Amino acid sequence: MAKPKKTTIIGVGVLLGFLFILPGITAHTAVLHIMIWIYVYSVLCGTFRFATMTGDWSFAHVGVMAVGAYTSMLLTMKLGWSVWPSMVVSGLVALVVALVVYSLSLVTRAVTFFWVTWAFGEMIRQVFARFEVPFGGHKGVPGIPGPVISIPGILEIGFETQMSYYYVGLLLAIAIFVLMYLIERSRVGLTFKSINENWELAESLGVNVFGYRLLALGIASFLVGVNGSFYAHWIHFLSPADFGIAFGLLVLLYVVVGGSKTIWGPVIGVTLFILLGRVFLSRLEEYIMAVYGLILMVTLAFFREGLESLPERIIPWLKEGFSRTRKEARGGTS
Amino acid sequence: MLMQVLANGLMLSLIYALVSIGLTMIYGVMHILNWAHGEIVMLGAMGAYFFFAARGLPFAASLVITVILVGLLSVLIERIVFKPMRGLHLPSFIMSMGLVYVLQAFATVTVGVQDKMLPSVLTGAVNLFGAILPKERVMLMPIAAALTVGYYLFLEKTRYGRAIRATSMDEVGAALQGISVDRCAAIAMGTGSALAAAAGCLLAPIVKVNPFMGEAIVFKAFIIVFVGGRMSLVGTILAAFLLGYTESLVAGYWDPVWIPMIEMAVLAAVLLFRPGGLVGVEIKKLGAERE
Numbered sequence A: 001m002a003k004p005k006k007t008t009i010i011g012v013g014v015l016l017g018f019l020f021i022l023p024g025i026t027a028h029t030a031v032l033h034i035m036i037w038i039y040v041y042s043v044l045c046g047t048f049r050f051a052t053m054t055g056d057w058s059f060a061h062v063g064v065m066a067v068g069a070y071t072s073m074l075l076t077m078k079l080g081w082s083v084w085p086s087m088v089v090s091g092l093v094a095l096v097v098a099l100v101v102y103s104l105s106l107v108t109r110a111v112t113f114f115w116v117t118w119a120f121g122e123m124i125r126q127v128f129a130r131f132e133v134p135f136g137g138h139k140g141v142p143g144i145p146g147p148v149i150s151i152p153g154i155l156e157i158g159f160e161t162q163m164s165y166y167y168v169g170l171l172l173a174i175a176i177f178v179l180m181y182l183i184e185r186s187r188v189g190l191t192f193k194s195i196n197e198n199w200e201l202a203e204s205l206g207v208n209v210f211g212y213r214l215l216a217l218g219i220a221s222f223l224v225g226v227n228g229s230f231y232a233h234w235i236h237f238l239s240p241a242d243f244g245i246a247f248g249l250l251v252l253l254y255v256v257v258g259g260s261k262t263i264w265g266p267v268i269g270v271t272l273f274i275l276l277g278r279v280f281l282s283r284l285e286e287y288i289m290a291v292y293g294l295i296l297m298v299t300l301a302f303f304r305e306g307l308e309s310l311p312e313r314i315i316p317w318l319k320e321g322f323s324r325t326r327k328e329a330r331g332g333t334s
Numbered sequence B: 001m002l003m004q005v006l007a008n009g010l011m012l013s014l015i016y017a018l019v020s021i022g023l024t025m026i027y028g029v030m031h032i033l034n035w036a037h038g039e040i041v042m043l044g045a046m047g048a049y050f051f052f053a054a055r056g057l058p059f060a061a062s063l064v065i066t067v068i069l070v071g072l073l074s075v076l077i078e079r080i081v082f083k084p085m086r087g088l089h090l091p092s093f094i095m096s097m098g099l100v101y102v103l104q105a106f107a108t109v110t111v112g113v114q115d116k117m118l119p120s121v122l123t124g125a126v127n128l129f130g131a132i133l134p135k136e137r138v139m140l141m142p143i144a145a146a147l148t149v150g151y152y153l154f155l156e157k158t159r160y161g162r163a164i165r166a167t168s169m170d171e172v173g174a175a176l177q178g179i180s181v182d183r184c185a186a187i188a189m190g191t192g193s194a195l196a197a198a199a200g201c202l203l204a205p206i207v208k209v210n211p212f213m214g215e216a217i218v219f220k221a222f223i224i225v226f227v228g229g230r231m232s233l234v235g236t237i238l239a240a241f242l243l244g245y246t247e248s249l250v251a252g253y254w255d256p257v258w259i260p261m262i263e264m265a266v267l268a269a270v271l272l273f274r275p276g277g278l279v280g281v282e283i284k285k286l287g288a289e290r291e
Helices: A006-025 A029-054 A061-077 A083-105 A110-130 A162-185 A187-197 A199-204 A209-235 A245-258 A264-280 A285-302 A307-330 B002-030 B037-054 B059-085 B089-110 B135-157 B159-169 B171-176 B181-203 B214-228 B233-253 B256-273 B283-287
Strands: A148-151 A155-158 B125-128 B131-134
Touching: A006 A029, A006 A162, A029 A061, A029 A162, A029 A187, A029 A209, A029 A245, A029 A264, A061 A083, A061 A110, A061 A209, A061 A245, A083 A110, A083 A209, A083 B256, A110 A245, A110 B089, A110 B256, A162 A187, A162 A209, A187 A199, A187 A209, A199 A209, A245 A264, A245 A285, A245 A307, A245 B089, A245 B214, A264 A285, A264 A307, A285 B059, A285 B089, B002 B037, B002 B131, B002 B135, B002 B159, B002 B181, B002 B214, B002 B233, B037 B059, B037 B089, B037 B181, B037 B214, B059 B089, B059 B181, B089 B214, B125 B135, B131 B135, B135 B159, B135 B181, B135 B233, B159 B171, B159 B181, B171 B181, B214 B233, B214 B256, B233 B256
Parallel strands: none
Antiparallel strands: A148 A155, B125 B131
């Protein structure tokens, strides 16, 4: 796979530098809060898009994130674990649940797969809503503890401000995106894409299609489980209603509008919609959804590849336009 | 108790059938998964509220006006929104999601988010073999049944019905026989949505009318369509009765909170073991789905 362009590397460097010093520019809680939302949703949509590389649009992804969040809640609140190990363990539990669900549903493909995982995701959510004893039922669980970094006698960082969560969220998002990027660039990532292009051809060339589809979904599920754990400890409250169908549809909205061809698409979609929703339209509550819907419909009608495909579509068009006007100015007839 | 459960189940099943038939027709002819079908039901209920409760027209007249208006609107939607999406399953589903947001916002802005209660159309209750039912619910049953049977006859007996069935079996073949696929799509979308709007009108006096009422309904309708087999009208009606009676039995003898869980399990089981649905379409055809 081609090495990334120099301009891309510089752009990413500048963006990350800006994100690291952002709390120094403005330590306003609301700003940091929105930025953490963007990190959490970016990881959720980014991992979702990671699994779509093989062509499997799993609607159970939000349910798997709920598994991670609830596991972490149980480990810290019922068993008194520290937050950091429970983050890893909740990723593993999410992985196990996902493997069970997906190894059942991977016999289907495309739309049928989408609806089978829809059913499984909703079943997961119903389990959290129905059983009050460990999971707190449909009322939700308040008072989930935040993390603490402590080395006895030397260092003690409590997570009282959004600032600490901001950096944990940022580092987590960077780690997860770097990992996904590396996998996507490797041979495994190419195999994922070949399954999406033509799974019958891939199978005839000796690719274990079932195994690779499960691998993509498994990696995505582990990462989103860890993300769910971070979400639970940051927001301090879990309720099955937060992981419902409406939320799953929002994830689809972000990924489709942002684009699912490259790793940037979901991030663009999430950033656009969260900023639109929270900053620009906070006074026009009832119109927000209409604006969302119109953006979605326009995107699908005119550039189905998503917003990420805009630069590569506009730049050649502009170049062509400029060269044409120049020719016309010179009196050419083409 | 048993009679009550059976009567409730019948009512639910008829409403579900009325809503899901339209979804099946839209999927059958255009291969579009229309998530905005619930919003069509919502618009039907809003129409009943607008003409019957706010303008004081008779209920029957407001039903007819609403059904015609919503049918025309849906033909317009088909032309503008869905035509480029034909045959693309997931993109069409996501497109209809955008439509859901727009229609909900439209209803929110024009009518408001508060629950609307309609004045009762008929008062009193009847005793039907030991089941006590309000007259409004009894009134709903023959209308819904008549519409369902009428639609079935329309598909089986008339020229346009045959054209629609031919298109849903084989689009290219139908086009080669001189059938206008566009016209069939418009008729399927218009009539299907008109049925959903009628269901919305009939539901309006019994349920709370608000801009978000469509979500729960379209969710059930999708389960029914996938369980029934996506393309088959008979399968859809069967699945509607299966779901309606499951719900009323679970609610009557166990606990209604378990209904979503059971429905999801049924949907997953049907899709895993009989991906073509109960009244199957060719699996070969479904296997060809790329998106």
